[in-house]
Amino acid sequence: MDISKIMQFLIPKDKKFFPLFEQAADNLVKTAVLLNKMLLIQDAEQRDVVISEIKEHEKIGDDITHNIFEELNKTFITPFDREDIHELTSSLDDVLDYINSSCQRIRLYKPKEISPEFVDMAELITQACREIKTAISELSNLKNPKKINNACIRINDIENQADEVYYLAISSYFQEEKNAIELIKKKEIIQTLEKATDMAEDVADVLKTILVKSA
Amino acid sequence: MDISKIMQFLIPKDKKFFPLFEQAADNLVKTAVLLNKMLLIQDAEQRDVVISEIKEHEKIGDDITHNIFEELNKTFITPFDREDIHELTSSLDDVLDYINSSCQRIRLYKPKEISPEFVDMAELITQACREIKTAISELSNLKNPKKINNACIRINDIENQADEVYYLAISSYFQEEKNAIELIKKKEIIQTLEKATDMAEDVADVLKTILVKSA
Amino acid sequence: MDISKIMQFLIPKDKKFFPLFEQAADNLVKTAVLLNKMLLIQDAEQRDVVISEIKEHEKIGDDITHNIFEELNKTFITPFDREDIHELTSSLDDVLDYINSSCQRIRLYKPKEISPEFVDMAELITQACREIKTAISELSNLKNPKKINNACIRINDIENQADEVYYLAISSYFQEEKNAIELIKKKEIIQTLEKATDMAEDVADVLKTILVKSA
Numbered sequence: 130m131d132i133s134k135i136m137q138f139l140i141p142k143d144k145k146f147f148p149l150f151e152q153a154a155d156n157l158v159k160t161a162v163l164l165n166k167m168l169l170i171q172d173a174e175q176r177d178v179v180i181s182e183i184k185e186h187e188k189i190g191d192d193i194t195h196n197i198f199e200e201l202n203k204t205f206i207t208p209f210d211r212e213d214i215h216e217l218t219s220s221l222d223d224v225l226d227y228i229n230s231s232c233q234r235i236r237l238y239k240p241k242e243i244s245p246e247f248v249d250m251a252e253l254i255t256q257a258c259r260e261i262k263t264a265i266s267e268l269s270n271l272k273n274p275k276k277i278n279n280a281c282i283r284i285n286d287i288e289n290q291a292d293e294v295y296y297l298a299i300s301s302y303f304q305e306e307k308n309a310i311e312l313i314k315k316k317e318i319i320q321t322l323e324k325a326t327d328m329a330e331d332v333a334d335v336l337k338t339i340l341v342k343s344a
Numbered sequence: 345m346d347i348s349k350i351m352q353f354l355i356p357k358d359k360k361f362f363p364l365f366e367q368a369a370d371n372l373v374k375t376a377v378l379l380n381k382m383l384l385i386q387d388a389e390q391r392d393v394v395i396s397e398i399k400e401h402e403k404i405g406d407d408i409t410h411n412i413f414e415e416l417n418k419t420f421i422t423p424f425d426r427e428d429i430h431e432l433t434s435s436l437d438d439v440l441d442y443i444n445s446s447c448q449r450i451r452l453y454k455p456k457e458i459s460p461e462f463v464d465m466a467e468l469i470t471q472a473c474r475e476i477k478t479a480i481s482e483l484s485n486l487k488n489p490k491k492i493n494n495a496c497i498r499i500n501d502i503e504n505q506a507d508e509v510y511y512l513a514i515s516s517y518f519q520e521e522k523n524a525i526e527l528i529k530k531k532e533i534i535q536t537l538e539k540a541t542d543m544a545e546d547v548a549d550v551l552k553t554i555l556v557k558s559a
Numbered sequence: 560m561d562i563s564k565i566m567q568f569l570i571p572k573d574k575k576f577f578p579l580f581e582q583a584a585d586n587l588v589k590t591a592v593l594l595n596k597m598l599l600i601q602d603a604e605q606r607d608v609v610i611s612e613i614k615e616h617e618k619i620g621d622d623i624t625h626n627i628f629e630e631l632n633k634t635f636i637t638p639f640d641r642e643d644i645h646e647l648t649s650s651l652d653d654v655l656d657y658i659n660s661s662c663q664r665i666r667l668y669k670p671k672e673i674s675p676e677f678v679d680m681a682e683l684i685t686q687a688c689r690e691i692k693t694a695i696s697e698l699s700n701l702k703n704p705k706k707i708n709n710a711c712i713r714i715n716d717i718e719n720q721a722d723e724v725y726y727l728a729i730s731s732y733f734q735e736e737k738n739a740i741e742l743i744k745k746k747e748i749i750q751t752l753e754k755a756t757d758m759a760e761d762v763a764d765v766l767k768t769i770l771v772k773s774a
Contacts, residue, residue, distance in 0.1 A: 202771045237730045300452045309524035309739035313746075316528075341417045515667045524739035531743075556632040 145200055146208055147269035153193045153221045154262040160186040160228050161255040167232065168248050173239060180232045187229040194222045208269075209339050217339070220331040221261070227325035228254065234321055238314040246298035250291060250322040257287045257329035264336050274340050284333040291326035295319060360415055361423055362484035368408045368436045369473075369480040375401040375443050376470040382447065383463050388454060395447045402444040409437045423484075424554050432554070435546040436476070442540035443469065449536055453529040461513035465506060465537040472502045472544035479551050489555050499548040506541035510534060575630055576638055577699035583623045583651045584692040590616040590658050591685040597662065598678050603669060610662045617659040624652045638699075639769050647769070650761040651691070657755035658684065661748055668744040676728035680721060680752040687717045687759035694766050704770050714763040721756035725749060 160183055167179035197218045201207065207214055235243075264280035267273050298319045306312040375398055382394035412433045416422065422429055450458075479495035482488050513534045521527040590613055597609035627648045631637065637644055665673075694710035697703050728749045736742040 198768070199771065202768065233726070237726055238733050296448070296452060303453050303525070303529070307525075309528070310733070310737075310742060312525060313528065313739070313743065314733070338413070338417060341414065511663070511667060518668050518740070518744070522740075524743070527740060528743065553628070553632060556629065 144208070144269065145204070146197065146214060149193055149197045149200065150217065150221070150265050150268060151262075153190060153197075153218070153225075154258075154265040156186055156190050156193065157221060157225055157228075157258045158255070158262050160190075160225060161251070161258040164228055164232065164251045165248075165255055167235075168243055168251050177236055180236045183229055183232045187225055190222055190225040194218055209343065213335055213339050213342070216335045217332065220328055220335055223328040224254075224258065224261070224325050224332065227321055227328055231318055231321040231325065234314075234318050238318065240314040240318065241311055244298065244302075244315050244319065246294055246301075246319055247322060249294045250298075250319065250326070253287050253291045253294065254322065254325050254329070257284050257291075257326055260284045260287070261329060261332050264333075268336075268339070271340075271343055274344070277336055277340055281333040281337050284329050288326045288330040291323055295323040359423070359484065360419070361412065361429060364408060364412045364415065365432065365436070365480050365483060366477075368405065368412075368433070369477040371401055371404050371408065372436060372440055372443075372473045373470070373477050375405075375440055376466070376473040379443055379447065380463075380466045380470055382450075383458055383466050392451055395451045398444055398447045402440055405437055405440040409433055424558060428550055428554050428557070431550045432547065435543055435550055438543040439469075439473065439476070439540050439547065442536055442543055446533055446536040446540065449529075449533050453533065455529040455533065456526055459513065459517075459530050459534065461509055461516075461534055462537060464509045465513075465534060465541070468502050468506045468509065469537065469540050469544070472499050472506075472541055475499045475502070476544060476547050479548075483551075483554070486555075486558055489559070492551055492555055496548040496552050499544050503541045503545040506538055510538040574638070574699065575634070576627065576644060579623060579627045579630065580647065580651070580695050580698060581692075583620060583627075583648070584688075584695040586616055586620050586623065587651060587655055587658075587688045588685070588692050590620075590655055591681070591688040594658055594662065594681045595678075595685055597665075598673055598681050607666055610666045613659055613662045617655055620652055620655040624648055639773060643765055643769050643772070646765045647762065650758055650765055653758035654684075654688065654691070654755050654762065657751055657758055661751040661755065664744075664748050664751055668748065670744040670748065671741055674728065674732075674745050674749065676724055676731075676749055677752060679724045680728075680749065680756070683717050683721045683724065684752065684755050684759070687714050687721075687756055690714045690717070691759060691762050694763075698766075698769070701770075701773055704774070707766055707770055711763040711767050714759050718756045718760040721753055725753040 163179055163183050163186065167176050167183065170176045170179065197214070201211060201214055201218075231247075235247075260280040260283050264277045264284075267276045267280075271277075299316060302312055302315050302319075306315065378394055378398050378401065382391050382398065385391045385394065412429070416426060416429055416433075446462075450462075475495040475498050479492045482491045482495075486492075514531060517527055517530050517534075521530065593609055593613050593616065597606050597613065600606045600609065627644070631641060631644055631648075661677075665677075690710040690713045694707045694714075697706045697710075701707075729746060732742055732745050732749075736745065
């Protein structure tokens with residue numbers, strides 16, 4: 130055990146990972162912005178154009194994930210624990226996947242209306258993605274652990290707000306939507322959007338683990 | 345490799361984890377008892393009072409989980425493999441989360457009736473949580489591995505019974521419930537309850553792994 | 560660190576795992592073939608007979624999984640990384656679980672018709688399982704890494720086709736099925752079938768990881 134820990138002090142840490150994490154965070158913010166844009170479009174066909182763009186960003190994210198995993202398999206000394214790199218990468222990809230899935234559901238289900246709770250949730254997702262980007266950009270030097278920590282606290286706070294939006298949405302759908310098929314559509318779309326904020330919280334959790342271990 | 349294994353014999357094992365696991369198991373049993381209590385209440389508003397209590401217990405569980413993970417990040421020599429501590433903690437938390445989620449669904453969906461299968465499933469969940477508590481209380485000394493093993497066998501058996509209850513419930517809902525929205529409500533509530541017993545089985549699986557490794 | 564890596568060259572690798580993986584892959588192909596057979600049966604009662612057979616195969620798979628995990632806990636030097644053996648075993652089991660779950664849903668939900676998309680999806684699942692079997696049979700000697708790699712590429716391709724089938728199915732159900740309860744049935748059955756191809760992709764991912772590490 131932990132010859133590796135000693136070696137981590139002796140051998141220069143591999144810096145290839147940080148630009149890849151930043152690419153992932155950057156791609157995430159861009160996708161969240163497109164999500165907001167899409168939800169404000171009235172016309173379903175025009176919405177589908179933006180949904181295709183979001184799909185493209187999901188593929189870019191897959192490539193970044195793939196590059197990080199390949200790097201991880203090749204690299205002997207990693208800047209922090211391999212399992213944390215793996216977890217961080219997967220959770221970043223999960224946020225992106227849920228944003229894309231929500232959009233694909235909108236495209237496939239063709240709900241009669243864009244529920245206002247979708248817009249509220251997309252706004253929270255975007256805030257969470259921006260906080261992720263802030264935290265990730267501090268990760269390479271760790272000179273400002275407090276900045277990462279504060280971003281994580283805000284992500285947790287955003288996730289709590291998302292829970293509230295979700296609960297109110299579900300409650301109102303079940304109270305007011307009398308068309309069962311429209312209810313299913315709305316319910317599943319808001320669930321998928323809310324999942325994206327859960328995944329953002331997973332990103333915050335692994336960032337906090339990295340901070341604790343490097344303290 | 346496994347200088348760590350040798351060291352585990354030389355260095356006193358860290359005992360801080362066991363009281364935390366016991367807290368988690370204890371909190372789980374209390375929450376399961378509240379679940380049963382809640383399902384027997386006829387009045388929806390009075391039910392919501394108990395559901396709020398259950399939510400409080402879920403927060404207590406989150407704090408315990410957080411404490412264990414923090415301990416894990418600080419501790420050099422753990423009483424059993426780090427990955428198993430992680431897995432045990434997460435699976436205990438998952439049981440709690442699914443109990444709470446079921447309750448939140450009841451609160452949000454306001455189903456017209458509490459289906460008798462919910463009560464049957466809650467009874468099985470409580471039995472599983474009691475078995476978990478029994479097993480966990482034996483974990484610190486491992487003098488009675490057979491006791492842990494027997495608890496795990498009973499949890500597996502309970503999970504099989506839960507599967508049966510679940511299958512019969514779903515089958516009867518689809519046969520008898522003609523209101524699609526009420527069907528969705530019942531189906532998702534029983535699914536979430538059943539998930540809690542799946543997670544109890546995950547707890548049993550990791551306990552068995554710990555037993556095998558320490559044999 | 561990585562005294563283990565050195566030892567892996569010195570000590571004969573444990574060959575017990577490969578026959579177990581082959582059993583798992585073989586059981587998977589047989590189950591997928593039964594799935595196809597079942598979906599072509601018009602009579603619901605006769606379908607249920609084949610669904611019971613599929614359930615038996617799922618239990619066989621559980622036993623194989625259990626044997627691999629037990630072997631893993633007993634074995635000091637594994638033929639490749641423990642975590643990859645774990646991941647491969649779990650993902651093989653996940654494919655089987657989702658095939659079985661789809662069938663159980665058909666049994667419980669009693670959909671008025673077997674949607675043609677179920678049949679298309681079952682065909683893709685079977686192709687993916689055959690590719691898994693091909694890849695697994697090459698794993699013990701690794702003389703033909705290209706053969707494993709090609710199987711993985713084909714699994715990815717099959718998963719993309721499955722996505723297409725899924726999207727078209729969901730879209731047509733929401734456009735054409737006016738009975739909300741029948742819509743729920745079809746939607747959940749196709750979702751569970753599609754999940755089986757996702758899990759096949761997870762198998763391919765871990766196989767690729769094993770290849771990269773052993774290169």
